[in-house]
Amino acid sequence: MQNESIGSILYETRIRLGKSVKEVELDTKIRAKYIDAMEHDDFMSLPGSVYAQGFLKVYANYLGLDPVPLVQLYKSTYLERNNYDMQKMPPKIRVKKKKRPRWFKLAIALGVIASIFVGLIVWGAVVQNMAKDRKIIVQNIKTRKTKPTVVASATTSTTEKRAQEQSSTNESSSPSSHRTGENSNLQQIKLKLTGTDGTGSWVRVTVDEEKKFEGLISDGTSRTFKGKSISIRVGNIAGLEILLNGKKVSKDDFEITNGIASKNFSVSSAESSNGQR
Template sequence: MERIGDVLKKKRLDLDISLGQSAEETMIASRYLESMENSDFSPFPGNVYARGFLRRYAEYLKLEEVEIQKLLSQYKAEQEDESFSQTEKKIDVKTTVLRNVRANKKNLYLYSTIIIIAFLIAGGILGAIIIPFLGREPKIDIDQSKLLSQEELMRKSKQPEKKKETRLEIKPVIIKGVLLEGNAFEEVWVQVQIDSGKNKEILIKAGEKIKWNAKGKICLTMGNAGAIAWKFNSKAIGTLGKTGIAKTMLFTPKKMQTVIKKELPVPIPSLSSKEEEKSLTENKEKQETDTIVSFQEQAMREKNTTQTTEERTKTQ
């Protein structure tokens, strides 16, 4: 059975197409095409991407659907065989380790027995030497001036020991700037704003790598959130969302968050021209009525004041 890579390479050479031309027309990086023609699928991030790129390249080379399905089935079988062989290797390693452990246990028992016997022999020899001296009463000269009284010993024993306080200095971890790195699985449109700079629109092709640095923030909008795997400050975070979903993210030195655009409030409908004219007329009539009433009240006050003055004059 021919290898997958041999079938692809033979078909490309029959069509008289270069590897660079294939990469440009399929929008697949040339290193991925070269890996597929070498039957090496390790550079792909997973089986889903490998199968997708294999189908796209086979369709580009105008292979029949039957041949494409055959290649996909062959790829699946090879992956299963590789997984099974890795499992067998793990089992062999475990078996070897168990054998070594058992052998080490036997050696350990042997060494332990030899050591115990050696201690017993040494103990017997020391006992034969020391026991004759134990029967003698030793003479002890005690200098009374150097002995501490019982009270002093009791007093010192009751005094608590001062514990030394140990202080741990915790230095805060300072995160400087924002580092955003990405690896594109497929072609995708993005818009990026670094710090307070202008928005830049970029069309990123499959297989390309991106790297942006910022002092304060990076605002990123993607037309397809599942098209790029990201690293935020050297930590892998994967894709920003599901395939086919547009998303906007804000990255700062300490965190990342989804940006949700707020909807504008619905404006309150204004009055129609007739209703507005009617309201203005009513306000005008009310103002005129209030003015007339005010003049009438002022005239009455002046009349009462005049009558009071005349009455006072007659009285005098």
């Protein structure tokens, strides 16, 4: 056995027993390529020394051979050679790791802190912009809600100016009326406003060009005003009863502008109204 190699012993024994490599593979569970490697003394193709010795024992027992001499021959032939080759190999060159300077960690820490700081600034700017956008939206909503009031107020002022201009025009164009008023015993007019219809109405009253009242006259509530000239503006004309010197005023006599009813009363108009009746 000393003159023969391990591979030739295994191969000749298998041939003598009439076994094929495929049969050996099925019976021993050793892959065919490893069986072929052992029979050709190519132990470097095996997974390692431990597997090589294990495969060699199993294969030898399967062929009816004593595995001990074969394993010893394997160790003396291959393991000792490998140890000898390893001794001849030059020692491993140790590459000394270059130490990083002390400031390197500090630079990394400063970089991380700077990144966090920049992130906080960006986040704060985004939050601030979002807050501004919300504020603008709220302001727009409030502006939209208050626009009708502004329009109504502007319309009220315009209507008052028109009424005053109309009153002054009437006074200048009818001097006979002034003479009649001066000669008449009627020095003031009396206007009584009473809330009706279960709701009442918003009212603004101006007596002799001075605002005397602005507010709600509720259902069943009455207010009386006296003067030479009285101008009124009514939000809900249907919810208000108007008496001039004790006589009911027709609601058809009012001028309606944007839902606001307005009318001017004076001594001269009261006298002409009495004359017509």
